[in-house]
Amino acid sequence: MTDYIIRRLLLFVPMALGIIVVTFGLLLLIPGDPAAVLLGQEATPENIASLRDALGLDDPWFLRLGRYMLELLQGDMGVSIFQNAPVSDIILGRLGATVELALVALLMSTVVGVFLGVTAAIRQGGVVDAVAMLLAQIGISMPVYWLALLLMLGFAVQLGWLPAIGRGEPLVSALGMALRGNPAPLWDSLAHIALPALSLALNSAAIISRLVRTSMLEVLREDFVRTAKAKGMRRRSVVWRHALRNALLPVVSVIGLRFGALLGGAILTETIFAWPGLGQLTISAISQRDIPLIQGIVLTFALIYASVTLLVDLLYAAVDPRIRLR
């Protein structure tokens, strides 16, 4: 196990380096002079020259890459051009909202996906199975932004049950307040997160349900399931306790990977529901072509994603000995 952990951790290093190189490379993709692009049309040649100097743009690229990496090691992601504040501070201020949204969506999609997948699997070939998988197919094909609009239109505009935009208290602090006898902020937070999380979750729920179904079908054919049935165990407990536990193994890694997709999808959801997270920040950074901020955001997203993947791999190895012995 220790061997596996070390090997897996060692793989993370070139991966993280690669991610940094690609992120740095974004700057090289800018057509023309980055300094001129950054300063906009009113820039004078003197301004451009001084910015080029400040950004070190006249140095060869490998020197700039080296400097970029050194700064990153010190937690320095540069300074936002438009907000004139350290990129890392701006990102940290927004990160919580996005992670909260993605986690709630992940929870929703896992619960719905597992339930739908198991239900379809135990009724394989029947009407329930066909309907569940048709729903999943539609869920996979549904663009997040369209679903978000439909949900907003239905539940916020027409019915008026839920707020259309914004965020309440952060869930964690709202939960704290609820524990101290003030449940109002918690309800408010939940009402605000319901629609964004739901629209973000559906896609992943559909994908997870299809995987759970496939995995369940394989497990249900195994000997131990037959044995459990043969010794007279109740069907419900065979399915939900014995079979599901084994069927979930391959699904766990996919659930982890979905987290990356959820982070990306959050860009769209946050824009629609005015959720004050990284996604919204991404859009404003891109509109303003705030390159250091864009780089910082891309890097943050990618490093979170890579870390989650690493964590999932380690978790997987911990529960399934076949992996670490390979």
Next chain:
Amino acid sequence: MTDATEPAIPAEGPRRARRVRLPKPLRNASLLIGAAITLTICLLAIFAPLVATHDLTQMDMANRFSGPSAAHWLGTDNFGRDLWSRLVAGARISLSIALIAVTASAIIGTVVGLVSGYFGGWVDLLLMRITDIFLGFPPLVLVLAIVAVMGPGLVNVALSLIVVSWTEYARVVRSTTLSLREQNYVQAARALGASWPRILFREILPNSFGPIIVLASLGLGTAIIWESALSFLGFGLPPPAPTWGWSLSYGTRFIRDEPWMSIISGAAIMVTVLGFNLLGDGLRDVLDPRRQTRGGA
């Protein structure tokens, strides 16, 4: 050289990744419905100028936001422009970008996968590490970042989609190549002195077409979603290009009173993507090597 009775993938080969299987009654239907939808939309896109009932830019302010009628089959938008005509024109844009992106990704990914799987060793190691790095970014984030620095426009949108899509082909083709290169017919070709490009492109590639076609079909759906997402966020083709995403996003300004414009544009995206996904799933069942070899092995 290829023996017709030779299974595409040896049944005793390494276990392939778990595949998603649809229930039986849905399976063939999936292929049929998917093919019907995609064919219809492709035809509409190709003949867009012929099937359009109105000029794309013809405004009619008296008839803003009119619902579907005999004159305007899908109603009109905020300028009273005919939505049916704009949507079929939008299909043209979405499908062209998706087709360019998917073709290029498939070619790049396939070459990388073939070379990686066939040569193995440090070539494989290097190529797969590079693939991993690109897989390490949440796709939409990378797509947005590329368009952000390079600017919007058809070429840049397609390019950004290629950057995030080729990896899937590389991984799948690599794994089929790994098992195919041990096959007798490939060994025989090598023994006869065939050059490696010949082995890769004449012997191994034709037997990898199944999974590539399936990936491409599903990839078209994904590319359309991303392209529309870019247009939705305002980073796709700039107006007056009648992209689905733009029309969906512009419609949201009037969503409280006139949601129709957004709803119908989104529906166009969803139906098209659904078509490609159904087609891909259906094709997978038809082309799945495991199904072909079952019983024979």
